[in-house]
Amino acid sequence: MSTALLQVDNLKKYFAVPQGYLHAVDDVSFSIDKAATLGVVGESGCGKTTLGRVVLRLLDSTDGRIVFDGEDVTHVKGAKLKALRKRMQIIFQDPYASLNPRKTVFQTISEAMSINGRLSAPEIKKRVVELMDIVGLAQRFVNAYPHELDGGRRQRIGVARALSIEPEFIVCDEPVSALDVSIQAQILNLLIDIQTELGIAYIFITHDLSVVKHISDNIIVMYLGQVVEEVASAELFSRQIHPYTRALLSAVPVPIVNYDKKRILLKGEISSPVNPGEGCRFAPRCDYVQDRCLEEGPELREILPRRLARCHFAERFA
Amino acid sequence: MSENILSVRNLTVKYISRETGVCHAVNDVSLDVKKGETIGLVGETGAGKTTIALSILRLLPMPPARIVSGEIYLQGEDLLKMPEGGMRGIRGGRISMIFQDPMTALNPIDRVGDQISEMIKLHLDLNNAQAAGKAAEMLEMVGIPSTRFNDYPHQFSGGMKQRVIIAIALACRPELLLADEPTTALDVTIQAQVLNMMKGLKNELGTSMVLITHDLGVVAETCDRVAVVYAGEIVEIGTADAVFEKKSHPYTVGLFNSLPDITGERKRLLPIAGLMPDPTALPEGCKFSPRCPACGEACTKGPVGLRLESGTHFVRCLKAGQ
Structure with a gap:
């Protein structure tokens, strides 16, 4: 193998x-x-x-x-x-508990990329847009907080976050x-x-x-x-x-x-x-x-x- | 099987609060439960299934809930017109409810035997010793050795706790059992044990049951009839045979197409587009129309009624069968 x-x-x-x-x-x-x-x-x-x-x-x-x-x-x-x-990344079970309630969709998805440090701020912005497209999350939610979204959309954020650093x-x-x-x-x-x-x-x-x-x-x-x-x-x-x-x-x-x-x-x-x-x-x-x-x-x-x-x-x- | 134990007629329930406005939880629901029958209420989160069950027992928090209209007859007697004192005799006596989460439904600081006896003493004219004897009998009946009478809930596993809850619910031989997702919190092998036991007890005692679930597999295995609930309305109702055989409402079809098939080949799933409508702003006309692949012009205008599909199978859709 x-x-x-x-x-x-x-x-x-x-x-x-x-x-x-x-x-x-x-x-x-x-x-x-x-x-x-x-x-x-x-x-x-x-x-x-x-x-x-x-x-x-x-x-x-x-x-x-x-x-x-x-x-x-x-x-x-x-x-x-x-x-x-x-x-390596992980997607968690509970989309209600696995997102920080005080972070917007943008902050949650971009966090790993900022820590990772390979991309500049404009690049990160572009990548977040791209990731939201991949997971089927409308761009209008980019500044939304988790409590504004239903379970399915929250789980899409979880998926986008996991995918963010490829x-x-x-x-x-x-x-x-x-x-x-x-x-x-x-x-x-x-x-x-x-x-x-x-x-x-x-x-x-x-x-x-x-x-x-x-x-x-x-x-x-x-x-x-x-x-x-x-x-x-x-x-x-x-x-x-x-x-x-x-x-x-x-x-x-x-x-x-x-x-x-x-x-x-x-x-x-x-x-x-x-x-x-x-x-x-x-x-x-x-x-x-x-x-x-x-x-x-x-x-x-x-x-x-x-x-x-x-x-x-x-x-x-x- | 012709006598109706329970008849719900045109039940409409709203939750009214200043912050969120008027939430249309249950809209004009009518439902009959015959003696000895099990009817399944299926639907997704927020469809109004639990609100229907709580209305029957008049356990809705009022306010914010308000039963706007409708009648609920238990063998001819309208529960909604009954004084509160009378309802206390009904709850647990003639109608019992099993809640979803066995971890929170029991009192953690009371012995399980005492929790069963409490129900018996409330409804039957028995002294303490007789009630305890009957409680021990109930424990044995749900497959728990009566030697565990004096144990506390934390000493039981999830499946055993749910058995205790079933013992409490059936202790006074109710005519009707409302089971709200009774096995959702359990593992599948334990679910199989509990469903099997419930089916056996139900047949033995001749109890009628309303089983609330989101699991179509559980419906297929336990229910005689099934009502599919969407946005507070029954969109399809009939015998389980008829509904599973000839799914007619596009929502029912969508639910089935969303399920991965364990028996056959792997196929791409066909999810229902979009999301459940906001219950404070339901769409005009058919509530499913914004998500419906077959939606036509007439669907968005005016309310859609239940239409006879065949026999006792009704569908709330203008396009079904076309």
């Missing part, structure tokens, strides 16, 4: 808590090609947001390696880290979850168009399986800090190998009346990520659990060509 823009190996992020360690991200590996999208899907508390922040170096990793464009950036500091920041890679952390479906569709189309035009790679973090299928090339499914399945987007929906992925897919309500599907109802709820122990983390909720699952945690392994799953008995559904 020589074309990989971002390569992550055995990444771990533990948080110290009074009871021990919270395994937010535990041994996650993946790679993303230029202009490709990796979907990260999972439920609340599975570690997907932490993963995005560690990859961006907004949080320091506990262990593992992050290679960006051929260079190990896991521990870079100072000027080098600043240079790296220009190449990054090669953007972490989209649930960018459409707070939006109504008709607005969600507008923003998804925008993100796809931007990628096609500018060749930016995305990590797209979401809990919505229809959205992740729509936008991703490859998908990793996370459960309690670990990747339980990794697969090309199209294939995930025709066949799921890990029992958790199967249950997750079957739980999605499909907007077709009398849609014929077998619903797998999971027992219980997600267990605690604090000191998770030896066995398979999904075992307490798994319908197919066996003695071995409780004693020995399975490794993520290739079950079929380019299909990885973390289950001792993955062949059952392969």
Whole structure:
């Protein structure tokens, strides 16, 4: 995989808590090609947001390696880290909380460019106009404050801000979850168009399986800090190998009346990520659990060509 | 299935304040709920779904809200004409409501068992011990061991809290349950558990339900009938079969086209152009006309009424079916 823009190996992020360690991200590996999208899907508390922040170096990793464009950036500091920041950006979930209420649209979009210092003031002005065009924000809003705008327009500001310094890679952390479906569709189309035009790679973090299928090339499914399945987007929906992925897919309500599907109802709820122990983390909720699952945690392994799953008995559904 | 538990007739609600003017939240909405039936109210943020539900229970903050006109009949009795004392017997007794956010709907400093008992004691003639016994029974019914009777809300996860709220809502066997986005705050596997449980309990107790949601998937799975709400109006109403099979209003069609399809091939999404109209300045004629791809001259003049599409399927559109 020589074309990989971002390569992550055995990444771990533990948080110290009074009871021990919270395994937010535990041994996650993946790679993303230029202009490709990796979907990260999972439920609340599975570690997907932490993963995005560690990859961006907004949080320091506990262990593992992050290679960006051929260079190990896991521990870079100072000027080098600043240079790296220009190449990576993030779009946040909540367009109501992620914009400074005291800054106008112009100030928000131009801030990173001013700090970056490559462009002169007139150039920045021109670039803001250009960016507002790219994200479909009318020029009349250039001096508006966030409270004057609706959720969809605010999220467009978030996108414009992320694009302002021409990054090669953007972490989209649930960018459409707070939006109504008709607005969600507008923003998804925008993100796809931007990628096609500018060749930016995305990590797209979401809990919505229809959205992740729509936008991703490859998908990793996370459960309690670990990747339980990794697969090309199209294939995930025709066949799921890990029992958790199967249950997750079957739980999605499909907007077709009398849609014929077998619903797998999971027992219980997600267990605690604090000191998770030896066995398979999904075992307490798994319908197919066996003695071995409780004693020995399975490794993520290739079950079929380019299909990885973390289950001792993955062949059952392969 | 012919008896109407609830009939809303020509309900119009406005929010009136000096700063923002008159906000037309609900405009001439009529709705029937039959015994044992689940009807879905779907629509986007600000469509007026929650205002409709709160009007039924007379829980709207007045002012700024004002019910300008309309009647709401619960088995023939007009709730809007009932004295406040009578309404207290209705709320939680004959009509219950489940709110969206399970994290804020429970009292954090009361034991969950006591919160269920409180509702029972208010509406049924039982002593403390009997009410507690019934509360424990309700906990078991929603799949929580009654040994957790004395736990506090913070000791429960989101899905479990929503189960407690459902236990409170169903404790007095209401005739009608108003569920306002009951699973929106939950993860999808937990949502599946909760919806499944609600469906089971509803059938067991014969309760009718108004389910407010923005998720068309949830509607397809749980509702017998569906009403699509846009800018305070019902723009399409019919059996879930009919509406999903033959989407007729351009807004309904737009909602479906905005959804990424999980079952088929990847296609470019077709979002609805523009934004919801400002409820303080609704457009003349059809409220959807500024965003409508099929909008014609007649659409912008004068109000558009609901028109029969087929059977019990009604559409508020001059162009539908043409």
